[in-house]
Amino acid sequence: MACSLSGDGLHERTARWREALAGATRAAVPEGLRLTLPVDRVTRIAELAAAEQECCPFFDFRIHLDGPHLHLEVRAPADGGALLTDLFGSTV
Numbered sequence: 001m002a003c004s005l006s007g008d009g010l011h012e013r014t015a016r017w018r019e020a021l022a023g024a025t026r027a028a029v030p031e032g033l034r035l036t037l038p039v040d041r042v043t044r045i046a047e048l049a050a051a052e053q054e055c056c057p058f059f060d061f062r063i064h065l066d067g068p069h070l071h072l073e074v075r076a077p078a079d080g081g082a083l084l085t086d087l088f089g090s091t092v
Helices: 007-020 039-055 078-088
Strands: 025-029 032-038 060-066 069-075
Touching: 007 039, 007 078, 032 039, 032 078, 039 060, 039 069, 069 078
Parallel strands: none
Antiparallel strands: 025 032, 032 069, 060 069
């Protein structure tokens, strides 16, 4: 499992994810993690998730809107777990 982005593209995408996910609450879910954010970030998160599917099609993204909260679940196969943690952080 590997991301098809490299160099500057990978660094830029990682920085965009980190900015968009700043302050997120993280919780473990089977094969991934759930991030809870303010709902006003939904457009940015959806755009990033769509772009991520192009270079990392093994990620499974699910967006759930719950009043003022946006819940983003990201899952990956076992061999993509390290990349998931690198990009989205851990629950610890």
